[in-house]
Amino acid sequence: MIGMMERFPHLIIFLGVFLTALASVDAEVKSVFVFGDSQFDAGNNQYLKDCKLKANFKPYGSSFFNHPTGRFTNGRTVADFIAQYLEIEFQKPYQEVYRLLAKDSRMPFPSNGLNFASAGSGLLPDTNKKAGVTSIQVQLQQFEALLAKPPHLENSTHQHIHLKQINESLFFLVSGGNDVFSYFLLPGASNMTMETYVDAMLKEVDRFITKIYMNGGRRIVLFSLGPIGCIPGRVLIRGTPTDRCLDKMDEMAVYFNAGLKRFAYSIPSKYPGAIGLYAAVYVTGQKYRDNAKEYGFTNINDACCGNGPLNGGWQCGIFGYKMCKNPNEYFFWDFFHPSERTYELIAKAFWAGDKDEISPINLKTLVHIYNKTLPIH
Structure with missing residues (x-):
């Protein structure tokens, strides 16, 4: 009863903000x-000629697709599970659809949405810029370019339908991990303090969401940052221990996540009629790591696929890599990324979990909040 009372004021605030702005009816x-990085990249990077960060080779995709798709895991990502x-x-990669649209501009826009995520990208535009990845800022430009009405459709209803789809869609943003990793990998490359650096990241989130709105x-x-200080790829940072997580990196992730949560909760007041959810990847992921056996994991430290210390010294699929027998028992698939099993657990938590995993409501609840009279910009 006490727990309910503690949550009750928050529930009143939440409903008060949204229900005054939304005439809600059920809708699917x-x-x-x-949008984002390698956690959600569905294969965009494999279309980029000069991009150095790709996963379009075996054994990526081996557990579900039976072939590499450009996803940086052995199967589906969180975005894929939620689509299911x-x-x-x-959602198809933007780069694939863009090429199809270039051949046939009358081709209908995908009714299930689109994936713009690019592995290696960050919130800061210079993160991994030399690796040829697509920054969040450019991903946004790609999205906005698709909103422009082609000349031959000026007298049609195509644009109205397209904007209606946007108005009724979910928008996912997962980014920041590469910014944090770069901060530690390249000491001295940034003259910013940790707090200033994170604040710069959060300002980019603000700019991005403003444009989306x-x-x-x-x-x-x-989506928050996960326990990035625990990834096997931390061994690439000089002097990093292999017997424990890199605390300073996790501290930075926690600091960023706190700011991201505050921003998500401010969305209803800052953007009237909009709903913001905070998906707690760090807390949720750590729960699985702390209770590994309960969730079927036998190894939460090493990558299933890779080479070197923790199998994190080289990318899976190259340099005479080693691979575990059962990826489902490993929290990490490769040097940076969770296994499909981990992604599935996280996706389930965000779909129908409690406020410790995703707040102020879960995705299953969110998909039924709909207003046919929302202003379309």
């Missing part, structure tokens, strides 16, 4: 727009 969300929960097809996005999900 059938479209998702995905929505009973829609996986201006273009009609209303259901916004911000």
Whole structure:
């Protein structure tokens, strides 16, 4: 009863903000727009000629697709699992659809949304810029370019339908991990303090979401950083211990996550009619690591696939890599990324979990919040 009373004021605030702005009726969300890095990249980087960060070779994709798709894991990502929960097809990579649209401009826009995520990208535009990745800022430009009405459709209803889809879609943003890793990998490359650096990252989140809102996005999900200090790839940082996580990196992730959560909770007041969710990847992931056996993990430290210390010294699939027998028993698939099993657990938590995992409501609840009269910009 006490726990309920503690949550009750927050519930009143939440409902008060949204229900005054929304005339809610039940509706199913059938479209998702995905932005971010390798956690959600569905294969965009493999289309980029000069990009150095790719996963379009074996054994990536081996546990589900039976072939590499460009995803940086052995199967599906969180975005893929959520698409399945929505009973829609996986979002195709923007780079693939862009090429199809270039051949046939009359081709209908994918009704299930689109994936713009690029492995290696960060919130800061210079993160991994030399590796040829697509920054968040450019991902946004790609999205906005698709909103422009082609000349031959000026007298059609195509643009109205397109904006209506945006207004009713989910928008996912997962980014920041590469910024944090770069801060520690390249000491001295940034003259900023940790706090200033993180604040710069959060300002980019603000700019990004403002543009998404201006273009009609209303259901916004911000995914926090996970326990990045525990990734096997931390061994690439000089002097990093292999018997424990890199505390300073996790401290930076926690600091960023606190700011991201505050921003997510401010969305209703800052962007009238919009809903912001905070998906607690760090807390959720640590729960699985702290209770490994309960969730079927026999190894939470090493990568299933790779080489060197913790199998984190080289990328999976190259340099005479080694691979575990059962990826489902490993928290990490390769030097940077969780296994499909880990992604599935996280996706389930965000779909129907409690406020410790995703707040102020879960995705299953969010997909039923809909207003046909929301202003479309």
